[in-house]
Amino acid sequence: MSDSELIYELEADPPPAEKFFAALQHVLASFVGVITPTLIIGGALGLGEQIPYLISMALMVSGVGTIIQAKKPMNVGAGMICVQGTSFAFLSSVLAAGFLAKAQGGGPEEILAMIMGVCFLGAFIEIGLSQFLPQLRKLITPIVTGTVITIIGISLIKVGLTDLGGGQWLLDNKPEFWGSLSKIALGFIVMISIIILNRSNNQWIRLSSIVIGLVIGFIIALAMGEVNTSQVFAVQESISIPIPFRYGFDFDIIAFIPIALIYVITAIESSGDITANCMISKQDVKGEGYINRIKNGVLGDGVNSAIAAVFNTFPNTTFSQNNGVIHLTGIASRHVGVWIGGILILMGLFPHVGSILRALPASVLGGATIVMFGTVAIAGIKILSTVDMNRRNMLILAVSFGMGLGVLLVPQFAGALASNIGGTFGKLMGSIFSSAITTGGLTVLILSAIMGEKVED
Known part of the structure; x- marks a missing residue:
């Protein structure tokens, strides 16, 4: 990218209309990624009525975290557009912690108390590691990150295919209905829609392909009678109020160890995402200033994950797809990050957003997540290709x-x-x-x- 292609540099302050438009593109690129892990975890663990609230918290915490990365208060954050969102990398480990609590006889609140407890304490691993990244990078090499990311993607494909057939709940409770032709067809319609949209010459359509694919699937599912519309109106609260550790706090070393390992890996992964952001945003990728930006950015990831656990959602990370939005719009201004955060917080305030998403049929979600999880595996293979x-x-x-x-x-x-x-x-x-x-x-x-x-x- 030449200098002329960057319309607004890092410290520039675009007019409000341009900031809003750029922020909206970032939200479109990240929205599905923010809420999908919550939908998967909630469905697999049978969290039911808690899902709309958990989605609200995921959106609000992602918004707060994005603002922290942009504003870098007390040197926490990279001072760039580093959109924060719920990390797919933790999915398997979070589910393992939830199933452990469930096996011990715990209900939804006990399950969430266990998950939030181990995720909160695990966040301090990433906070600590952020200060030793140069040394850690000697151990966490491309062969390590590539292997882990590939295995993450492959292991999550099972979750996506389970959803494609109708979801974990249906498989466990009514297996005779799981994998029906109508559900599989619905999932494939979403998948094919995403593929077609992603091949478009229009960059905005490509950017929004997953969102549009889910909307198409939802509309078709509604016409087929596959949507439980009663869930949309089941939420009584008009505003979601963040309550620290609403479900309690629990800890188990058995559940903690897998979570801790993923925090180590995501610290290195985030440093790579921030480096790519620096390159696109015309910032140095060498020297003390660059090292401090990486340290502060990964520190921001850790702090945001701790905030996420306190306010009842799952670990956060820097989303790599938003680097493409910066390249696409030519707007690298960190002031846009505040607007992105504001939009996400506003969306999270209203629990009916979560209730609509909860009503999304599992087969529709599965059609999208198979593509998303496959992409994660390919990203790992791409890293391994450099080894x-x-x-x-x-x-x-x-x-x-x-x-x-x-x-x-x-x-x-x-x-x-x-x-x-x-x-x-x-x-x-x-x-x-x-x-x-x-x-x-x-x-x-x-x-x-x-x-x-x-x-x-």
Whole structure:
């Protein structure tokens, strides 16, 4: 990008109309990503009536976090347009924590108390790591991040396909209706719509392809009678009031370890997103100023994730797709970040937004999430394509993928390991090996550390 293509630089203050229009494009690009993890977690864990409130909190916290990144109060934040949103990377680990609480006899409030407790404490790992990123980057190499991100995408595809067939609740309670042709057809209509829209020559249509695809699917589902319209009017409150730890606070070390590992990975991932943002926004990508911007940006991610847990939503991260919006609009002004945050907060104030999204049929959501999760896996493969495929790296990848995908395909392995070892340590090992992300992530980290760098080819 040449200098002339950047219409408003980082510290420029565009007119209100231009700020609003640019902010709206960012919201369109990130909106689905902000609310989708909440819809998936809520559906899989049977959170039911809590979902609209959780969606409201996801939107509001994303708005607050985006403002923090733009305004960088007390040097918390990158001072750029770093749109914050609910992280897909934590999905499997959050679900594991929720299922652990559910297995202990917990209802929706106990499940959410467990999730918020481990996510809140885990956020301090990212806060601490933000100050040691230069050293950490020597350990968290492309082979590590590429492996973990690929496994995240592959493991989440199962969630997307489950939704495509009608959702986890239907599979568990009425399996005879799961996978009906009408539900599968609805999901494929959404998927095909997204593919067609994404191939458009119009950049704005490509940018909004997932949103438009979901709208098309929702309208068709409404005509087919697949939408439970009673859910739209079930919410009584007119305004969502943020209540700190509304569902309580709980902690379990077994649930905490997988969450902690993902915080380490997302710290490095966010530093890459912020670096790309610096390049597009015409900022230095070397020197002390750049290092401080990365540190403060990742610190902002950690602080925002802690705020998210306090106000009853899931960990946040910097969304990479919004870098494309900066490139597209030519507006890098951090003042736009405040407007993005304001729009998200305003959307979150009204719980009926969440109730409408809750009424979205699982098959419609599945048609979109298969594309989204597949994209996550491809992003990991793209990172791995930069790795030198010598004998050392190929061996690390083989063992890491073998272990990570192995426990995904044979979930009984974790239970057998836990019962054979026994005690608290057995439960800990069972928890680690119950997650493809944790198993693959720890394997690639350990092997990278102990196998050294030199190898004969």
